[in-house]
Amino acid sequence: MSDTLATARERAPSRGETAIIKGAARLFSERGFDGVSMRDIADAAGVSKANIYHHFASKQALYVAVLSARAAETRALLEELSEREVPFAERARRFVSAHLASILEHSQTFRLLLRESLSEDDRQARALADDVVGENFQRLVTILRDGQRAGVIRSDFDPALCATLLVGANVFFFQAQRILSHIPEVTFANDPARYAAGSTDIFLRGLLSPVATDSTGRSK
Amino acid sequence: MSDTLATARERAPSRGETAIIKGAARLFSERGFDGVSMRDIADAAGVSKANIYHHFASKQALYVAVLSARAAETRALLEELSEREVPFAERARRFVSAHLASILEHSQTFRLLLRESLSEDDRQARALADDVVGENFQRLVTILRDGQRAGVIRSDFDPALCATLLVGANVFFFQAQRILSHIPEVTFANDPARYAAGSTDIFLRGLLSPVATDSTGRSK
DNA sequence: ATCTAAGCTGACCGGTCGGTCGGTCAGCTT
Protein backbone atom coordinates (compact mmCIF):
# COMPACT_ATOMS: atom_id res chain seq x y z
CA MET A 1 0.00 0.00 0.00
CA SER A 2 1.06 3.57 0.37
CA ASP A 3 3.52 3.24 3.17
CA THR A 4 5.98 5.47 1.38
CA LEU A 5 6.08 8.24 3.93
CA ALA A 6 4.46 6.60 6.89
CA THR A 7 5.76 8.66 9.74
CA ALA A 8 5.97 6.07 12.47
CA ARG A 9 5.59 8.83 15.03
CA GLU A 10 2.61 8.35 17.33
CA ARG A 11 3.48 10.71 20.17
CA ALA A 12 1.27 13.11 22.03
CA PRO A 13 0.00 16.01 19.91
CA SER A 14 1.31 18.72 22.28
CA ARG A 15 -0.59 21.99 22.37
CA GLY A 16 2.18 23.95 20.68
CA GLU A 17 2.75 21.33 18.01
CA THR A 18 -0.84 21.37 16.77
CA ALA A 19 -0.78 25.16 16.76
CA ILE A 20 2.33 25.06 14.61
CA ILE A 21 0.79 22.65 12.08
CA LYS A 22 -2.44 24.59 11.96
CA GLY A 23 -0.73 27.91 11.43
CA ALA A 24 1.74 26.47 8.94
CA ALA A 25 -1.09 24.92 6.93
CA ARG A 26 -2.81 28.28 6.64
CA LEU A 27 0.33 30.22 5.70
CA PHE A 28 1.70 27.61 3.30
CA SER A 29 -1.62 27.39 1.49
CA GLU A 30 -1.79 31.17 1.19
CA ARG A 31 1.75 32.00 0.14
CA GLY A 32 3.49 28.75 -0.76
CA PHE A 33 6.57 27.10 0.68
CA ASP A 34 9.10 29.80 -0.18
CA GLY A 35 6.70 32.62 0.59
CA VAL A 36 6.51 31.74 4.27
CA SER A 37 9.35 32.11 6.75
CA MET A 38 9.76 30.11 9.92
CA ARG A 39 9.37 33.39 11.81
CA ASP A 40 5.96 33.89 10.22
CA ILE A 41 4.88 30.44 11.30
CA ALA A 42 6.24 30.94 14.80
CA ASP A 43 4.34 34.21 15.18
CA ALA A 44 1.13 32.70 13.81
CA ALA A 45 1.38 29.78 16.22
CA GLY A 46 2.32 31.97 19.15
CA VAL A 47 5.57 30.12 19.83
CA SER A 48 9.22 30.84 19.33
CA LYS A 49 10.97 29.96 16.12
CA ALA A 50 13.37 27.66 17.96
CA ASN A 51 10.37 25.78 19.31
CA ILE A 52 9.39 24.74 15.80
CA TYR A 53 12.80 23.14 15.42
CA HIS A 54 12.20 21.34 18.68
CA HIS A 55 9.22 19.58 17.07
CA PHE A 56 10.30 19.40 13.42
CA ALA A 57 13.72 18.75 12.01
CA SER A 58 13.49 21.34 9.25
CA LYS A 59 11.15 23.56 7.31
CA GLN A 60 10.81 20.80 4.73
CA ALA A 61 9.89 18.27 7.41
CA LEU A 62 7.20 20.61 8.73
CA TYR A 63 5.84 21.00 5.22
CA VAL A 64 5.61 17.25 4.73
CA ALA A 65 3.93 16.91 8.13
CA VAL A 66 1.26 19.39 7.03
CA LEU A 67 0.67 17.46 3.83
CA SER A 68 0.49 14.20 5.75
CA ALA A 69 -2.28 15.62 7.89
CA ARG A 70 -4.22 16.27 4.71
CA ALA A 71 -3.62 12.71 3.50
CA ALA A 72 -5.19 11.36 6.68
CA GLU A 73 -8.24 13.56 6.21
CA THR A 74 -8.77 12.32 2.67
CA ARG A 75 -8.43 8.70 3.71
CA ALA A 76 -11.26 9.16 6.17
CA LEU A 77 -13.58 10.39 3.44
CA LEU A 78 -12.87 7.43 1.21
CA GLU A 79 -13.97 4.98 3.86
CA GLU A 80 -17.50 6.35 3.79
CA LEU A 81 -18.01 5.64 0.12
CA SER A 82 -17.51 1.89 0.18
CA GLU A 83 -21.13 0.73 0.13
CA ARG A 84 -21.78 -1.17 -3.08
CA GLU A 85 -25.50 -1.65 -2.63
CA VAL A 86 -26.37 1.84 -3.84
CA PRO A 87 -27.23 2.07 -7.58
CA PHE A 88 -24.60 3.58 -9.84
CA ALA A 89 -26.09 6.97 -10.64
CA GLU A 90 -26.67 7.63 -6.97
CA ARG A 91 -23.16 6.53 -6.09
CA ALA A 92 -21.75 8.88 -8.69
CA ARG A 93 -23.83 11.76 -7.38
CA ARG A 94 -22.74 11.05 -3.83
CA PHE A 95 -19.10 10.76 -4.76
CA VAL A 96 -19.02 14.05 -6.65
CA SER A 97 -20.82 16.04 -3.99
CA ALA A 98 -18.89 14.43 -1.12
CA HIS A 99 -15.62 14.97 -2.94
CA LEU A 100 -16.33 18.62 -3.56
CA ALA A 101 -17.53 19.15 -0.01
CA SER A 102 -14.34 17.58 1.28
CA ILE A 103 -12.21 19.82 -0.88
CA LEU A 104 -13.98 22.93 0.33
CA GLU A 105 -13.96 21.84 3.95
CA HIS A 106 -10.21 21.32 3.94
CA SER A 107 -9.51 24.07 1.47
CA GLN A 108 -6.26 25.12 3.07
CA THR A 109 -4.51 21.78 2.84
CA PHE A 110 -6.06 21.00 -0.51
CA ARG A 111 -4.66 24.21 -1.92
CA LEU A 112 -1.31 22.98 -0.68
CA LEU A 113 -1.80 19.76 -2.60
CA LEU A 114 -2.56 21.67 -5.78
CA ARG A 115 0.43 23.90 -5.32
CA GLU A 116 2.62 20.87 -4.86
CA SER A 117 1.38 19.30 -8.07
CA LEU A 118 2.51 22.44 -9.88
CA SER A 119 6.09 22.42 -8.63
CA GLU A 120 8.87 20.77 -10.56
CA ASP A 121 11.25 19.66 -7.86
CA ASP A 122 10.70 18.48 -4.29
CA ARG A 123 10.18 14.77 -4.97
CA GLN A 124 9.20 13.81 -1.46
CA ALA A 125 6.24 16.13 -1.05
CA ARG A 126 5.15 15.49 -4.62
CA ALA A 127 5.12 11.76 -4.06
CA LEU A 128 2.81 12.36 -1.13
CA ALA A 129 0.53 14.56 -3.18
CA ASP A 130 0.43 11.95 -5.93
CA ASP A 131 -0.37 9.33 -3.35
CA VAL A 132 -3.41 11.16 -2.01
CA VAL A 133 -4.77 12.00 -5.43
CA GLY A 134 -4.07 8.56 -6.81
CA GLU A 135 -5.94 6.75 -4.07
CA ASN A 136 -8.98 8.94 -4.52
CA PHE A 137 -8.82 8.35 -8.24
CA GLN A 138 -8.63 4.56 -8.07
CA ARG A 139 -11.73 4.52 -5.90
CA LEU A 140 -13.74 6.42 -8.48
CA VAL A 141 -12.55 4.23 -11.34
CA THR A 142 -13.88 1.23 -9.48
CA ILE A 143 -17.30 2.84 -9.13
CA LEU A 144 -17.38 3.55 -12.85
CA ARG A 145 -16.29 0.01 -13.76
CA ASP A 146 -19.11 -1.35 -11.62
CA GLY A 147 -21.49 0.87 -13.54
CA GLN A 148 -20.23 -0.40 -16.86
CA ARG A 149 -20.38 -4.03 -15.72
CA ALA A 150 -23.96 -3.49 -14.63
CA GLY A 151 -24.75 -2.05 -18.05
CA VAL A 152 -25.95 1.24 -16.61
CA ILE A 153 -23.37 3.37 -18.42
CA ARG A 154 -21.91 3.08 -21.87
CA SER A 155 -19.16 0.52 -22.22
CA ASP A 156 -17.40 2.42 -25.02
CA PHE A 157 -16.14 5.08 -22.59
CA ASP A 158 -12.78 4.85 -20.89
CA PRO A 159 -13.59 4.73 -17.16
CA ALA A 160 -10.26 6.32 -16.28
CA LEU A 161 -11.05 9.23 -18.59
CA CYS A 162 -14.50 9.58 -17.04
CA ALA A 163 -12.95 9.59 -13.57
CA THR A 164 -10.51 12.28 -14.65
CA LEU A 165 -13.37 14.47 -15.81
CA LEU A 166 -15.39 14.00 -12.63
CA VAL A 167 -12.48 14.72 -10.32
CA GLY A 168 -11.24 17.53 -12.54
CA ALA A 169 -14.62 19.24 -12.49
CA ASN A 170 -14.46 19.53 -8.73
CA VAL A 171 -10.81 20.50 -8.57
CA PHE A 172 -11.30 23.18 -11.17
CA PHE A 173 -14.32 24.57 -9.36
CA PHE A 174 -12.29 24.95 -6.21
CA GLN A 175 -9.38 26.48 -8.05
CA ALA A 176 -11.37 28.95 -10.12
CA GLN A 177 -14.03 29.75 -7.53
CA ARG A 178 -12.89 33.29 -6.93
CA ILE A 179 -12.40 34.01 -10.59
CA LEU A 180 -15.80 32.52 -11.40
CA SER A 181 -17.50 34.73 -8.85
CA HIS A 182 -16.30 37.76 -10.80
CA ILE A 183 -17.95 36.63 -14.02
CA PRO A 184 -21.53 37.90 -14.32
CA GLU A 185 -22.80 34.85 -16.22
CA VAL A 186 -21.78 32.52 -13.43
CA THR A 187 -24.47 32.14 -10.79
CA PHE A 188 -23.19 28.99 -9.07
CA ALA A 189 -19.83 30.30 -7.85
CA ASN A 190 -21.01 30.38 -4.23
CA ASP A 191 -23.28 27.34 -4.44
CA PRO A 192 -21.06 24.24 -4.61
CA ALA A 193 -23.98 21.88 -4.05
CA ARG A 194 -25.73 23.22 -7.13
CA TYR A 195 -22.52 22.99 -9.11
CA ALA A 196 -21.97 19.38 -8.09
CA ALA A 197 -25.55 18.47 -8.96
CA GLY A 198 -25.41 20.32 -12.27
CA SER A 199 -22.09 18.86 -13.35
CA THR A 200 -23.16 15.32 -12.50
CA ASP A 201 -26.33 15.90 -14.48
CA ILE A 202 -24.36 16.94 -17.53
CA PHE A 203 -21.96 14.06 -17.23
CA LEU A 204 -24.77 11.54 -16.96
CA ARG A 205 -27.14 12.87 -19.61
CA GLY A 206 -24.83 14.69 -22.00
CA LEU A 207 -25.11 18.12 -23.47
CA LEU A 208 -26.83 17.23 -26.71
CA SER A 209 -30.55 17.49 -27.06
CA PRO A 210 -32.10 14.03 -27.55
CA VAL A 211 -34.16 15.42 -30.43
CA ALA A 212 -31.27 16.73 -32.45
CA THR A 213 -29.74 14.00 -34.60
CA ASP A 214 -27.50 15.87 -37.02
CA SER A 215 -23.73 15.59 -37.33
CA THR A 216 -23.27 15.19 -33.62
CA GLY A 217 -23.38 11.53 -32.79
CA ARG A 218 -19.92 10.79 -34.00
CA SER A 219 -18.38 7.93 -32.08
CA LYS A 220 -14.95 7.82 -33.70
CA MET B 1 17.37 46.95 -38.89
CA SER B 2 13.83 47.20 -37.63
CA ASP B 3 14.17 50.73 -36.42
CA THR B 4 11.26 51.85 -38.53
CA LEU B 5 8.87 49.50 -36.80
CA ALA B 6 10.02 50.49 -33.36
CA THR B 7 7.62 53.41 -33.21
CA ALA B 8 4.58 51.26 -33.99
CA ARG B 9 5.09 48.94 -31.04
CA GLU B 10 5.91 50.11 -27.56
CA ARG B 11 9.67 49.74 -27.46
CA ALA B 12 12.56 47.88 -28.95
CA PRO B 13 12.75 44.29 -27.63
CA SER B 14 16.49 44.46 -26.88
CA ARG B 15 18.32 41.15 -27.06
CA GLY B 16 18.98 41.06 -23.34
CA GLU B 17 15.44 42.00 -22.41
CA THR B 18 13.86 39.10 -24.30
CA ALA B 19 16.42 36.75 -22.80
CA ILE B 20 15.44 37.97 -19.35
CA ILE B 21 11.71 37.44 -19.95
CA LYS B 22 12.28 34.04 -21.49
CA GLY B 23 14.49 32.85 -18.67
CA ALA B 24 12.25 34.35 -16.02
CA ALA B 25 9.19 32.64 -17.51
CA ARG B 26 10.91 29.27 -17.29
CA LEU B 27 12.21 29.73 -13.76
CA PHE B 28 9.02 31.27 -12.37
CA SER B 29 6.91 28.47 -13.80
CA GLU B 30 9.23 25.86 -12.33
CA ARG B 31 9.78 27.24 -8.85
CA GLY B 32 7.29 30.06 -8.33
CA PHE B 33 7.84 33.72 -7.56
CA ASP B 34 9.58 33.32 -4.22
CA GLY B 35 11.54 30.28 -5.35
CA VAL B 36 13.52 32.25 -7.90
CA SER B 37 16.10 34.90 -7.12
CA MET B 38 17.05 37.75 -9.39
CA ARG B 39 20.53 36.23 -9.51
CA ASP B 40 19.06 33.01 -10.89
CA ILE B 41 17.27 34.94 -13.61
CA ALA B 42 20.34 36.98 -14.42
CA ASP B 43 22.46 33.85 -14.78
CA ALA B 44 19.83 32.11 -16.91
CA ALA B 45 19.60 35.11 -19.21
CA GLY B 46 23.35 35.59 -19.36
CA VAL B 47 23.19 39.16 -18.08
CA SER B 48 24.06 40.91 -14.86
CA LYS B 49 21.56 41.28 -12.10
CA ALA B 50 21.82 45.06 -12.32
CA ASN B 51 20.85 44.84 -15.96
CA ILE B 52 17.49 43.37 -15.05
CA TYR B 53 16.80 46.43 -12.94
CA HIS B 54 17.75 48.56 -15.91
CA HIS B 55 14.84 47.01 -17.85
CA PHE B 56 12.37 46.30 -15.05
CA ALA B 57 11.62 48.37 -12.01
CA SER B 58 11.37 45.47 -9.62
CA LYS B 59 11.04 41.71 -9.37
CA GLN B 60 7.29 42.15 -9.21
CA ALA B 61 7.29 44.24 -12.38
CA LEU B 62 9.26 41.54 -14.18
CA TYR B 63 6.76 38.95 -13.00
CA VAL B 64 3.84 40.97 -14.34
CA ALA B 65 5.68 41.44 -17.63
CA VAL B 66 6.02 37.68 -17.98
CA LEU B 67 2.32 37.20 -17.29
CA SER B 68 1.44 39.90 -19.79
CA ALA B 69 3.35 38.03 -22.47
CA ARG B 70 1.13 35.04 -21.78
CA ALA B 71 -2.00 37.18 -22.02
CA ALA B 72 -0.99 38.27 -25.50
CA GLU B 73 -0.49 34.67 -26.58
CA THR B 74 -3.94 33.66 -25.39
CA ARG B 75 -5.58 36.58 -27.14
CA ALA B 76 -4.13 35.38 -30.42
CA LEU B 77 -5.74 31.97 -30.01
CA LEU B 78 -9.16 33.43 -29.34
CA GLU B 79 -9.16 35.30 -32.62
CA GLU B 80 -9.04 32.07 -34.57
CA LEU B 81 -12.24 30.71 -33.07
CA SER B 82 -14.58 33.47 -34.19
CA GLU B 83 -16.16 31.79 -37.22
CA ARG B 84 -19.85 31.29 -36.57
CA GLU B 85 -20.63 29.30 -39.66
CA VAL B 86 -19.34 26.04 -38.23
CA PRO B 87 -22.04 23.85 -36.61
CA PHE B 88 -22.11 23.72 -32.83
CA ALA B 89 -20.75 20.25 -32.14
CA GLU B 90 -17.80 20.90 -34.40
CA ARG B 91 -17.15 24.29 -32.83
CA ALA B 92 -17.14 22.70 -29.40
CA ARG B 93 -14.73 20.00 -30.53
CA ARG B 94 -12.43 22.58 -32.07
CA PHE B 95 -12.51 24.81 -29.05
CA VAL B 96 -11.64 22.04 -26.62
CA SER B 97 -8.80 20.63 -28.69
CA ALA B 98 -7.42 24.05 -29.59
CA HIS B 99 -7.67 25.18 -25.99
CA LEU B 100 -5.81 22.13 -24.72
CA ALA B 101 -3.18 22.40 -27.43
CA SER B 102 -2.63 26.04 -26.51
CA ILE B 103 -2.22 25.19 -22.86
CA LEU B 104 0.35 22.53 -23.62
CA GLU B 105 2.19 24.66 -26.14
CA HIS B 106 2.65 27.50 -23.67
CA SER B 107 2.90 25.26 -20.66
CA GLN B 108 5.43 27.41 -18.87
CA THR B 109 3.40 30.58 -18.79
CA PHE B 110 0.17 28.70 -18.25
CA ARG B 111 1.63 27.07 -15.18
CA LEU B 112 2.39 30.57 -13.98
CA LEU B 113 -1.24 31.52 -14.48
CA LEU B 114 -2.40 28.55 -12.44
CA ARG B 115 0.05 29.31 -9.70
CA GLU B 116 -1.17 32.87 -9.58
CA SER B 117 -4.77 31.78 -9.22
CA LEU B 118 -3.73 29.84 -6.12
CA SER B 119 -2.09 32.75 -4.32
CA GLU B 120 -3.99 34.90 -1.89
CA ASP B 121 -2.29 38.26 -2.13
CA ASP B 122 -0.65 40.05 -5.06
CA ARG B 123 -3.72 41.78 -6.49
CA GLN B 124 -2.06 43.09 -9.63
CA ALA B 125 -0.85 39.79 -11.04
CA ARG B 126 -4.05 38.07 -9.98
CA ALA B 127 -6.17 40.62 -11.77
CA LEU B 128 -4.18 39.89 -14.89
CA ALA B 129 -4.63 36.17 -14.51
CA ASP B 130 -8.34 36.63 -13.97
CA ASP B 131 -8.47 38.76 -17.09
CA VAL B 132 -6.93 36.10 -19.31
CA VAL B 133 -9.08 33.31 -17.95
CA GLY B 134 -12.20 35.41 -18.00
CA GLU B 135 -11.87 36.38 -21.63
CA ASN B 136 -11.38 32.78 -22.69
CA PHE B 137 -14.39 31.81 -20.63
CA GLN B 138 -16.76 34.40 -22.06
CA ARG B 139 -15.93 33.23 -25.56
CA LEU B 140 -16.92 29.67 -24.75
CA VAL B 141 -20.16 30.72 -23.09
CA THR B 142 -21.13 32.48 -26.31
CA ILE B 143 -20.53 29.33 -28.32
CA LEU B 144 -22.74 27.35 -25.95
CA ARG B 145 -25.50 29.97 -26.00
CA ASP B 146 -25.49 29.81 -29.79
CA GLY B 147 -25.88 26.06 -29.53
CA GLN B 148 -28.83 26.41 -27.20
CA ARG B 149 -30.47 29.05 -29.38
CA ALA B 150 -30.11 26.77 -32.37
CA GLY B 151 -31.75 23.97 -30.36
CA VAL B 152 -28.79 21.65 -30.79
CA ILE B 153 -28.12 21.31 -27.08
CA ARG B 154 -30.46 21.10 -24.14
CA SER B 155 -31.82 24.41 -22.97
CA ASP B 156 -32.17 23.27 -19.37
CA PHE B 157 -28.41 23.37 -18.82
CA ASP B 158 -26.61 26.43 -17.49
CA PRO B 159 -24.21 27.44 -20.28
CA ALA B 160 -21.80 28.98 -17.80
CA LEU B 161 -21.68 25.70 -15.89
CA CYS B 162 -21.06 23.78 -19.11
CA ALA B 163 -18.26 26.17 -20.02
CA THR B 164 -16.71 25.66 -16.59
CA LEU B 165 -16.70 21.92 -17.11
CA LEU B 166 -15.17 22.12 -20.59
CA VAL B 167 -12.41 24.51 -19.57
CA GLY B 168 -11.86 22.69 -16.29
CA ALA B 169 -11.41 19.37 -18.07
CA ASN B 170 -8.48 20.78 -20.02
CA VAL B 171 -6.95 22.65 -17.13
CA PHE B 172 -7.11 19.61 -14.92
CA PHE B 173 -5.55 17.43 -17.59
CA PHE B 174 -2.61 19.79 -17.82
CA GLN B 175 -2.28 20.04 -14.08
CA ALA B 176 -2.54 16.34 -13.34
CA GLN B 177 -0.72 15.08 -16.41
CA ARG B 178 2.31 13.83 -14.57
CA ILE B 179 0.28 12.28 -11.81
CA LEU B 180 -2.01 10.62 -14.34
CA SER B 181 0.91 9.08 -16.17
CA HIS B 182 1.79 7.20 -12.98
CA ILE B 183 -1.62 5.56 -12.74
CA PRO B 184 -1.75 2.24 -14.61
CA GLU B 185 -5.41 2.56 -15.60
CA VAL B 186 -4.77 5.82 -17.41
CA THR B 187 -3.70 5.30 -21.02
CA PHE B 188 -4.31 8.81 -22.34
CA ALA B 189 -1.85 10.72 -20.16
CA ASN B 190 0.52 11.30 -23.06
CA ASP B 191 -2.13 11.63 -25.74
CA PRO B 192 -3.83 15.01 -25.29
CA ALA B 193 -5.64 14.78 -28.61
CA ARG B 194 -7.31 11.57 -27.55
CA TYR B 195 -8.19 13.07 -24.20
CA ALA B 196 -9.75 16.13 -25.81
CA ALA B 197 -11.76 13.97 -28.20
CA GLY B 198 -12.84 11.60 -25.46
CA SER B 199 -13.87 14.29 -23.03
CA THR B 200 -15.87 16.17 -25.67
CA ASP B 201 -17.58 12.93 -26.56
CA ILE B 202 -18.64 12.36 -22.98
CA PHE B 203 -19.83 15.92 -22.58
CA LEU B 204 -21.93 15.75 -25.71
CA ARG B 205 -23.44 12.28 -25.35
CA GLY B 206 -23.44 11.74 -21.61
CA LEU B 207 -22.27 8.79 -19.60
CA LEU B 208 -25.55 6.95 -19.30
CA SER B 209 -26.43 4.17 -21.67
CA PRO B 210 -29.43 5.17 -23.81
CA VAL B 211 -31.03 1.80 -23.05
CA ALA B 212 -30.93 2.12 -19.31
CA THR B 213 -33.95 4.02 -18.02
CA ASP B 214 -33.97 3.34 -14.30
CA SER B 215 -33.63 5.91 -11.52
CA THR B 216 -31.06 7.92 -13.43
CA GLY B 217 -32.86 10.54 -15.45
CA ARG B 218 -33.48 12.78 -12.54
CA SER B 219 -33.58 16.40 -13.62
CA LYS B 220 -33.74 18.14 -10.27
C1' DA C 1 13.06 17.18 48.12
C1' DT C 2 15.35 15.86 44.18
C1' DC C 3 16.14 14.25 39.64
C1' DT C 4 15.02 14.17 34.86
C1' DA C 5 13.47 15.23 30.60
C1' DA C 6 10.50 17.49 27.51
C1' DG C 7 8.77 22.11 26.23
C1' DC C 8 10.31 26.25 25.27
C1' DT C 9 13.12 30.64 24.64
C1' DG C 10 16.39 34.79 23.22
C1' DA C 11 20.53 35.55 21.15
C1' DC C 12 23.13 34.47 17.55
C1' DC C 13 25.35 32.49 12.93
C1' DG C 14 26.66 32.32 7.98
C1' DG C 15 24.48 33.03 3.86
C1' DT C 16 21.27 34.91 0.51
C1' DC C 17 17.75 38.06 -0.56
C1' DG C 18 15.92 42.30 -3.45
C1' DG C 19 17.62 46.39 -4.67
C1' DT C 20 21.18 50.45 -5.34
C1' DC C 21 25.31 52.69 -6.79
C1' DG C 22 29.07 54.59 -9.51
C1' DG C 23 30.83 53.81 -13.60
C1' DT C 24 32.15 51.75 -18.61
C1' DC C 25 31.23 51.46 -23.35
C1' DA C 26 29.30 51.36 -28.11
C1' DG C 27 26.70 53.96 -31.13
C1' DC C 28 24.07 57.90 -32.60
C1' DT C 29 23.50 62.91 -33.25
C1' DT C 30 25.16 67.60 -33.95
Place this chain on the structure above:
DNA sequence: AAGCTGACCGACCGACCGGTCAGCTTAGAT
Protein backbone atom coordinates in the same frame (compact mmCIF):
# COMPACT_ATOMS: atom_id res chain seq x y z
C1' DA D 1 35.12 65.87 -31.65
C1' DA D 2 31.95 66.96 -28.29
C1' DG D 3 27.55 65.57 -26.24
C1' DC D 4 24.16 62.31 -25.18
C1' DT D 5 21.80 57.94 -24.39
C1' DG D 6 20.62 53.22 -23.48
C1' DA D 7 22.68 48.73 -22.40
C1' DC D 8 25.41 46.80 -19.29
C1' DC D 9 28.49 45.59 -15.25
C1' DG D 10 30.97 44.59 -10.37
C1' DA D 11 30.66 45.83 -5.86
C1' DC D 12 28.04 46.73 -2.27
C1' DC D 13 23.92 47.43 1.28
C1' DG D 14 20.61 46.45 5.05
C1' DA D 15 17.19 43.07 5.83
C1' DC D 16 15.92 38.72 6.36
C1' DC D 17 16.53 33.77 5.65
C1' DG D 18 16.90 28.74 7.76
C1' DG D 19 19.04 26.79 11.38
C1' DT D 20 21.80 26.31 16.06
C1' DC D 21 22.68 26.46 20.88
C1' DA D 22 23.06 27.14 25.82
C1' DG D 23 20.03 27.65 29.22
C1' DC D 24 15.47 28.52 31.55
C1' DT D 25 10.87 26.61 33.03
C1' DT D 26 7.64 23.14 34.13
C1' DA D 27 5.57 18.59 35.33
C1' DG D 28 5.83 14.03 36.76
C1' DA D 29 8.36 10.04 38.76
C1' DT D 30 11.21 8.67 42.50
